[in-house]
Amino acid sequence: MSPADLPPSPRSAPAEPEAAVTAVVVTYHPHASVLQQQLACLVAQVGQVVVVDNTPTEHAAGGPWPQWPQVLWLPLRRNAGLAAAQNLGLQEARRLGAEFVLLLDQDSLPAPGMTAALLQVHAQASAQGLRVGAVGPLVVGLADDSNGFVRFGLGRYQAVLPRADEPWLRCDMLIASGSLIPMTVLDDVGGMAEPLFIDKVDFEWCLRALAKGWLLLGTGRTRLQHQLGERQRRVWFLGWRSLPVHRPFRYYYMVRNSLLVRRLPHASPAWLRADRRQLLSLLLYFGLLLPGRWAALRMMARGCWHGLRGIGGPLPP
DSSP, rough: OOGGOOOOOOOOOOOSSGGGGEEEEESSOOHHHHHHHHHHHHHTTTSSEEEEOOOOGGGGGOOOTTTTTTTTEESSSSSOOHHHHHHHHHHHHHHHOOOOOOOOOOOOOEEETHHHHHHHHHHHHTTTTTTTTEEEEEEEOOSOOOOOEEEEEEEEEEEEEEOTTTEEEEEEBBBBBEEEHHHHHHHHHHHHGGGOOSSSSSHHHHHHHHTTTTTEEEEEEEEEEEOOOEEEEEEEESSSSEEOOOOOHHHHHHHHHHHHHHHTTTTHHHHHHHHHHHHHHHIIIIIIIIITHHHHHHHHHHHHHHHHHHHOSOOOO
């Protein structure tokens, strides 16, 4: 059952706007010190934090945060996937009476005051009559660099950096981590697509929200430190570029889920063109140019086969 299937909960007006926000953090074998740092940031910014732990029972840490009563830990005792864990967190946020949900990965670090800044952008844009589906911060890497926000144009994903004088800009995709979503939008759009398991979950939700007439806004007024990929590697192909590198199994999900999302009615033509180019780039860079290409190619081929057959869920053994 997704959060949209549940009846609305009564919501009282909190003294501070941030108290109406519940953060949902999904973890999988988290580093305790990194998670502690993230939770310390969050408890100062939101009313409640729900940690949904996908770590299997034999490896689960049990939660290193007993000193924070506003942090609720939900151990799943298995890896249910990112989308399913997010849906369980959204369901718990609804039970707690949240008006907004802040989604976060386990290794994302919000800037001080990030939640308040996102709420302010939502309020200002809504006051202008905009149907705001989600607001996201500027995502920066460990070196404080950023690719900005994503738009679908000219057959590719275009990176757009916000200007200093604009409070927000419209974009076509927000990564899930750092996204502030009103509960009323989730009532309309629904929760995350669990058959995708991991990868492209945020893409699919954004496409669904856009198809229903909601806007996605990015703001440069606040930041979220978040590193894409498990490591970065520089590669030369018509110029030097830095690429996020993943373990081979992730390429299975990237390819398979792209093909699964392409079958959906809300997959817009602009996204289809941009995604086609990304799939070709994935094959070129990770399947042909980088070390470990044979393992990546095998996973891509398997993902392609399963995507064409409409197979979702976790990677079969």
